[in-house]
Amino acid sequence: MTKVIGVTSGKGGVGKTTIVSNLGVILSKYFNKNVTIVDCNVTNSHLALYFGMYYFPVTINKVIREGINIEEAMYKHYTGVNIVPASLSLSGLRGVDVIKIKDVIQPLREKNDLIILDGSPGMGRESMAMLHACDKVLFVTNPIMSSMIDVVRFREVLNELNKEALGLIINMRQGMKNEMGNDEIEKFTEMDVISSIPYDKNVYKSLTVGSPVFLSRPDTRASKEFLKVAHWLVGEEYQEGGILNFLQKFSIKNIFQNLS
Ligand SMILES: Nc1ncnc2c1ncn2[C@@H]1O[C@H](COP(=O)(O)OP(=O)(O)OP(=O)(O)O)[C@@H](O)[C@H]1O
Numbered sequence: 001m002t003k004v005i006g007v008t009s010g011k012g013g014v015g016k017t018t019i020v021s022n023l024g025v026i027l028s029k030y031f032n033k034n035v036t037i038v039d040c041n042v043t044n045s046h047l048a049l050y051f052g053m054y055y056f057p058v059t060i061n062k063v064i065r066e067g068i069n070i071e072e073a074m075y076k077h078y079t080g081v082n083i084v085p086a087s088l089s090l091s092g093l094r095g096v097d098v099i100k101i102k103d104v105i106q107p108l109r110e111k112n113d114l115i116i117l118d119g120s121p122g123m124g125r126e127s128m129a130m131l132h133a134c135d136k137v138l139f140v141t142n143p144i145m146s147s148m149i150d151v152v153r154f155r156e157v158l159n160e161l162n163k164e165a166l167g168l169i170i171n172m173r174q175g176m177k178n179e180m181g182n183d184e185i186e187k188f189t190e191m192d193v194i195s196s197i198p199y200d201k202n203v204y205k206s207l208t209v210g211s212p213v214f215l216s217r218p219d220t221r222a223s224k225e226f227l228k229v230a231h232w233l234v235g236e237e238y239q240e241g242g243i244l245n246f247l248q249k250f251s252i253k254n255i256f257q258n259l260s
Pocket residue numbers: 009011012013014015016017018019041044046119120121171172173197198199200201202203204205207222
């Protein structure tokens with residue numbers, strides 16, 4: 001079973017951290033999975049900020065630098081998802097060899113159903129370290145031609161690394177004329193499109209309250225797509241028209257769990 005999924009992209013700012021944080025809370029809170037999400041973008045760390053966390057004494061930087069157990073850098077969010085943040089300060093980069101990420105995440109494999117690594121964009125050393133550490137890769141991109149060239153290049157790198165690509169998540173679709181359709185994207189990249197997430201201002205707004213959008217606006221268009229991806233990851237069928245049904249089912253199921 002796939003344990004460690006790496007989330008990567010060619011360009012920066014395409015939505016990796018947004019996707020990792022929403023999948024993390026959905027899979028933990030609604031699918032009852034043990035999930036840990038790890039900030040592997042150590043030079044531009046944002047993951048903890050997306051949960052409103054600004055202070056954390058132990059980070060992945062310290063784990064890598066001092067060889068301590070990664071569980072010391074794990075913070076449990078109220079939804080159940082475990083977050084391993086990276087240091088927010090520049091000085092936190094001193095003495096951090098990102099290649100060690102693969103070794104430091106090993107203890108997480110035993111205790112989690114799924115570990116999701118939030119990567120950095122491009123093909124630099126940091127991104128490669130994350131790819132070495134994961135079992136399979138999800139690639140995030142915007143639906144424009146220049147980004148597809150990145151996807152094709154990445155696919156070649158993944159082949160060389162012997163890593164399986166789970167597929168593409170197309171984020172921030174706006175329905176503009178210059179956007180490529182999913183069929184065209186699949187043909188061009190020879191990769192499956194797992195999900196097409198619309199541009200949704202509620203996603204951006206959720207940043208200001210430090211909470212993944214699914215928690216504040218499960219009814220919004222992007223949330224519906226995050227939920228679909230979560231279903232796909234756990235191999236469950238998503239029922240169309242589903243968010244409210246899904247949430248209702250969850251609360252009913254929980255009442256029974258609480259009574260038993
Ligand atoms: N579907 C969406 N609709 C609207 N805004 C979005 C959407 N997805 C992400 N964003 C916004 O785009 C910005 C970049 O997103 P995010 O930080 O997740 O990208 P990233 O790929 O992790 O960036 P980096 O490469 O810097 O790590 C954020 O302000 C986020 O709120």
